[in-house]
Every structure is written in C-alpha cells, then in structure tokens.
Amino acid sequence: MQIFIATCINNFTILLMMSARNISLQMALLLVAISFYCVADGLENGLARTPPMGWMPFERFRCMTDCARFPRDCISETLIKRTAELLISGGYAAVGYQYVIIDDCWMEASRDETTHELLPSLERFPTGMSSLGDYIHSLGLKFGLYHDIGEKTCMFRGPGAARHFDLDAQTFANWGVDYVKMDGCYASDADLDRGYPAFGRALNRTGRPIVYSCSWPFYKSQPDYSIISQHCNLWRFAEDVKDSLTSVTNIMTRFSSIQNLLTAHSGPGRWNDPDMLVLGNFRLSYDASRLQMAIWAVLAAPLIMTNDLETVRPEVKELLQNRDIVAIDQDPLGLSGKKILQWRNIQVWARPVRPVNDYGESSFAVAFVNLGGFGVCPLCPQTFHVLLSRLGLQSSMGYWVVDLFNKNHSLGFFKPKDKFITRVNPEGVTFYKFTVGHSY
Ligand SMILES: *[C@@H]1O[C@H](CO)[C@@H](O)[C@H](O)[C@H]1NC(C)=O
Secondary structure (H helix, E strand, C coil), X not given: CHHHHHHHXXXXXXXXXXXXXXXXXXXXXXXXXXXXXXXXXXXXXXXXXXXXXXXXXXXXXXXXXXXXXXCCCCCCHHHHHHHHHHXXXXXXXXXXXXXXXXXXXXXXXCCCCCCCCCCECCCCCCCHHHHHHHHHHHCCCEEEEEEECCCECCCCCCEXXXXXXXXHHHHHHHHCCCEEEEECCCCCHXXXXXXXXXXXXXXXXXXXXXXXXXXXXXXXXXXXXXXXXXXXXXXXXXXXXXXXXXXXXHHHHHHHHCHHHHHHCCECCEEEECCCECCCCCCCCHHHHHHHHHHHHHCCCCEEECCCCCCCCHHHHHHHCCHHHHHHHCCCCCCCCEEEEEECCEEEXXXXXXXECCCCCEEEEEEEEECCCCCCCCCCCEEEEEEHHHHCCCCCCCEEEEECCEEEEEEEEECCXXXXXXXXXXXXXXXXXXXECCCC
16 A cells, blocks of 8 residues: 555656646646556455465466377366366365466467457367356356467467457456466567556456466566556566476575565565466475475465376375465465575575564464585485574564474474574475464
8 A cells, every 4th residue: 555655656746747847738647647546556456365376287287289189188178177176076175275277278379350359279168268167166166367468378379468458358257267367478578567557457447356467577677566566466576487396496596586575565465476386296306395385385475286186196285285384375464484594505484474462473484494415415304403583583472383294293382592403304394383472
C-alpha cells in the first residue's frame, strides 16, 4: 500500500513538472494519472495471500506432443486429467497443492481465422479447455494456463498475446482459468514493460479472479521489482529450474545475490518465484530433494511441482507432503527468508514465522545447508556449531526447537547465548523450527 501511494505521488509530481506550461493539458494528464495509476494499477485482486501451490508439466514433460508414440508423456488432456485425479487420490490436494497449470505447447499454431481466439490443440485437447476446466473444478481444484506476452510462445508452438490482450484474457475467463503463467519470449524490452501491466488490467476487466504469474523480470537486465510487484502475484527472477542440484543451488545463489531487493517487494499477494519443485524426478538425491523443499519453504516460494505423480517414490512423496514444511512455506506472516550466514561450504537460511510473542518477537525456520566440496572429506556429513544470537535469534524468552523433517524429534530449549549444533549430510540440509518462548 505504501509503495502504491508513493507511485501515485511520484507520477503526480512528474506530471506536474512536465506540463507546467499548459494548465489544461496539465489537468487532463492529472485525470489520466489519477485513473490510470491510482485506480487501475496496483495488483489488488485479493489472490495468492500465501504462495500458490500446484503442479505444472514443463520441466518434466517439456513440449512432448507425440501422443502416438508417447501417450503417457505428451502434453494432453489425458496427462492433465490423470494428474488432477492423482492430486486428489494421492493426498496432495489435502496438503494444499491445488492449481493444475498447463504450460507451453497446448495451442494450435494459429488463432481461429474468424474470431481470432486462441485454439487448444484439437488432437491433444479434443474436448476443449472449457470442459477440461470444468473437470478440474469438479474435483475441487483450480485451473491454470500458459501464455506469452509477445508474438509467439517460447517453444514457438502458438501465437503470443500481442495485440490480443482483451480477447485472450476474456477467452481465459470464459474457459474458467484461475491462474495465468505469462511468459516473456518474442517481446522487446518496451513490450515487456508495457505488456505485463496491460495484460494484468485486461485480466482484471474480465471480472474473474485470476492469479497472474509473470516471467517479466527474467527477461530484463535491470528489473524494477517495485513496479513488477504492483502488477503480478508472482514473478520469475531466475532461469528455468532443471532436474539437478546444481540448478537448485544456482537459483539459490541468484536469490541470495539480490535478496534484499527481492524480499523488499514480496509478501501476501506478491511472491518471488524461484521456479518449480523438481523433486520426484530423476536426478535429485534424497538429501537434495530435502534441500529444495526446505529452501523453497524459507523463500516463501510458490510450491509448484513438476513431476509424474504416478511414479513419485514414497519417500519423496512424503517430503512433498510434509505438512510442517508446507506450513512454513504458507506462513501467514508472508515474510520471505534469506541466506543469513555462510561459513566455508555451510550456508544458513532463515525465515521469520509465526508464532510471534507479546514482545513482537517471531519464531524462525532455519535451514543449514551443506554444499559439500570442502575440506579433507568434501562429501561427508559436516558438523556445524553456532550461537543462536549469531543467527539473529535474540529473544530472552528463548526458543523450543523441533526438526521439521521429523517433528517428533524435539531438540529442547535454547537461549540466545546457547550453542546450537547440527550435523548436515553432504549436498543436504537440516531444517528446524525455533518457536519463540512464551507470552504469545
Ligand atoms: C480489479 O481491480 C480492482 C482495483 O484494484 C480490484 O478492487 C478488483 O478486486 C479487481 N478485480 C479482479 C477480478 O481482479
């Protein structure tokens, strides 16, 4: 709200300075400024009060369109329905995973010749998006679709939204879409800066509440997060995640390198998106799977899985459905965590969470990451000692500590001057909740 008001004041001031020579022009511009910046702008759609949770096929299924050869892997109605059903029967929906989002490669190559509407692939989505949306809704889930702000989608399979913002927003609303992932390929820098806010306004004009996910900052060399966070519910700040620990740690490094900027603009309704959860696929070890889960929760990241729910191993499914970790991610304070310490190959990431005591002191979720690759045994467990006060845990009320991967494992009570000791597997993580002492 403060930023929103500041923007109004800024534009007001700039316009006053620009048009001081012409009073009537000044008045006209002022009216435009008031209606444009102070009413239409600022994303106040009431959605994504906690980071969105769901599923998206892209990292796992990419742009597989050969349903004849690979019927179980192609981007099709069958895959989407199967996944929606597994979200329910597998217990994922009960934990909060509710958005079923179709990524790129759902479209026909061209728009309808007469109406210019977007067309879903007739071969792979034969019953159409409206009936698929109905099906997803009938299960109690929500429906998401991919689009692109420019001339073409990123995989070059279909038309982008360029010159059709209102039509496409309305088409999505007619289909019952609840979430739009808006990519940024084949758009100029100016197209991005004009297009993302304009498409957001087009979504708003449909009257349908639709979560707006923007890839906008990823395509910019100097993204302006104060503007982006006014127009989008979430935004991608780094490259596409891949199924490897290196990719996960690269995204963590990208985040920590600009974390003060990123966290200044996130909160309920507006989230930094480090991209999908890749656990449940091929390349992450069990420890690396824990690592992605813990750090994404610290970052208040959207938890959008990309996997084949039918083949996720039971121990990874248990990680994805760890209610204590999901509760950290979904903490209602909506404060993002940060990397707070690095000592050799050990990183400490911490996030303030509820409960908050009567003195306004919050609890914390703290993740200790062993990146491996250091010392005489670079791929051994490492023991790490730290005073609580060095982690910023300063409450004289002290903290009760539990292991978030095993909440029955209580580590006891600690004061700020106490030493906390943890032993972390190589390329792995330990993750604890420090619940602040009484009076709350
Ligand atoms: C459209 O924007 C207005 C003003 O920000 C807001 O009050 C309203 O809830 C929005 N509607 C939708 C459907 O997003």
